[in-house]
Amino acid sequence: MRFVLDPEMTPGLFEDLLTCWVDVTNAGGAVGFVPPVTADDIRATAEKAFARTAGSASPDALLVGFDDDDDGRAACWLILADSESGLRAHWRWLVRVMVHPKHQGKGYGRALMLAADDAARSLGLDALQLTCRGGTGVDAFYASVGYREVGRVPRSIRVAPGDDRDEIYMLKWLRDG
Helix, strand or coil, X not given: CEEEECCCCCHHHHXXXXXXXXXXXXXXXXXXXXXCCCHHHHHHHHHHHHHCCCCCCCCCEEEXXXXXXXXXXXXXXXXXXXXXXXXXXXXXEEEEEEECHHHCCCCHHHHHHHHHHHHXXXXXXXXXXXXXXXXXXXXXXXXXXXXXXXXXXXXEEEEECCEEEEEEEEEEECCCC
């Protein structure tokens, strides 16, 4: 696994990341959509998200894990999103955290999260925050890589009529202090 912070967004990389997003969603991943989805359902959101990571003056940073055993294709990725507040310049949100379903169980998720820690430290950040959808069990995974729950908004995510989930807020301090 090779991680690259802010890789050049080529048309091929965009399609790899979009395909991953579609496949993760359709496999039940909680990454902003509810299955079933197509690339067309996610494309506009992806274009906006990746536009915020383009160029050195961009507010957000894209971290991609490439699997050299899979022709160097994107296997996992996330975005370190800026809160756009000078008072919060010392931390970032992790958003769109995903591992392609064909790579589940290989340790890529843990590797991605540790690479995010390294990327954040290289950017001089003190902390990372994320939210996750309750009822998926992913909060236990995040806890296993050092995140702790700092808040919860009950029933704030409506997956379907009658299926409301908590939004769980988690935080990881990267530096003592």
